[in-house]
Amino acid sequence: MTIDYKLLQEKSTTIRRHIIEMLYESGSGHPGGSLSAADILSALYFHEMKVDPQNPKMEDRDRFVLSKGHAAPVLYATLAEKGFFDVKEIYKLRKIDAMLQGHPDMKGTPGVEMSTGSLGQGFSASCGMAIAGKMDNKDYRVYTLLGDGELQEGIVWETAMAAAHYKLDNLTAIIDYNKLQIDGTNAEVMGVDPISGKFEAFGWHVLEIDGHSFEAIIKAFEDVKKVKNQPTLIIAQTVKGKGVSFMENAVGWHGNAPKEDDKNKALEELGGVIND
Numbered sequence: 001m002t003i004d005y006k007l008l009q010e011k012s013t014t015i016r017r018h019i020i021e022m023l024y025e026s027g028s029g030h031p032g033g034s035l036s037a038a039d040i041l042s043a044l045y046f047h048e049m050k051v052d053p054q055n056p057k058m059e060d061r062d063r064f065v066l067s068k069g070h071a072a073p074v075l076y077a078t079l080a081e082k083g084f085f086d087v088k089e090i091y092k093l094r095k096i097d098a099m100l101q102g103h104p105d106m107k108g109t110p111g112v113e114m115s116t117g118s119l120g121q122g123f124s125a126s127c128g129m130a131i132a133g134k135m136d137n138k139d140y141r142v143y144t145l146l147g148d149g150e151l152q153e154g155i156v157w158e159t160a161m162a163a164a165h166y167k168l169d170n171l172t173a174i175i176d177y178n179k180l181q182i183d184g185t186n187a188e189v190m191g192v193d194p195i196s197g198k199f200e201a202f203g204w205h206v207l208e209i210d211g212h213s214f215e216a217i218i219k220a221f222e223d224v225k226k227v228k229n230q231p232t233l234i235i236a237q238t239v240k241g242k243g244v245s246f247m248e249n250a251v252g253w254h255g256n257a258p259k260e261d262d263k264n265k266a267l268e269e270l271g272g273v274i275n276d
């Protein structure tokens with residue numbers, strides 16, 4: 001399959017602009033961990049995954065679960081850009097009776113595979129989807145994105161054990177390893193390292209990549225398909241707030257929406273507004 005790196009970069013930049021605009025309009029939400037994951041979701045939805053926006057429940061589709069559900073803006077921006085719903089919906093984020101709420105809702109939003117928010121539960125649901133695929137002899141793949149702070153949840157390790165036990169080589173977990181969470185660095189709050197050693201001990205195949213390099217991301221997805229009888233973890237080294245200089249590596253932008261000046265500065269760095 002031809003890899004259109006220019007398209008992937010354009011989409012990730014557009015996704016980041018959508019994130020800034022929707023969070024400004026909502027007045028609340030999580031920019032830091034949404035911006036850090038934009039390149040990963042761009043690669044998944046615009047190159048790797050088999051999905052059909054016109055048929056969101058296509059039986060043999062690949063599945064993506066945003067386990068770190070508070071980063072919903074990056075998923076919403078990606079789904080809108082892919083065509084699952086009108087892009088105008090993103091400007092209603094967190095509004096009463098709007099489609100897009102603070103955490104993903106599988107019953108109300110086309111393209112959302114699992115309602116998430118309680119950390120760790122999206123990962124466990126993705127494990128169940130992968131088991132179902134095996135039981136039904138389907139060839140779809142399941143991808144799930146976790147935050148690094150999410151690794152502090154016990155259910156993550158129960159799921160890691162189960163996925164290895166059932167030899168789920170159709171399951172790929174990706175850690176958005178930006179090293180920051182709401183109260184500070186992972187090391188300050190509750191150390192999660194060594195991530196690779198822990199997952200390998202649980203029976204996972206582990207890859208470590210630059211989470212902002214499309215070449216590295218795509219190669220990892222290709223390598224995953226060669227792994228048999230093991231689930232795979234991709235540790236994606238990322239920058240919280242990536243793409244907006246004053247948000248990068250700044251813990252204060254974990255869960256604070258941009259004000260008007262912030263929005264304007266951010267959009268200028270990202271190439272300007274998208275819609276009037």
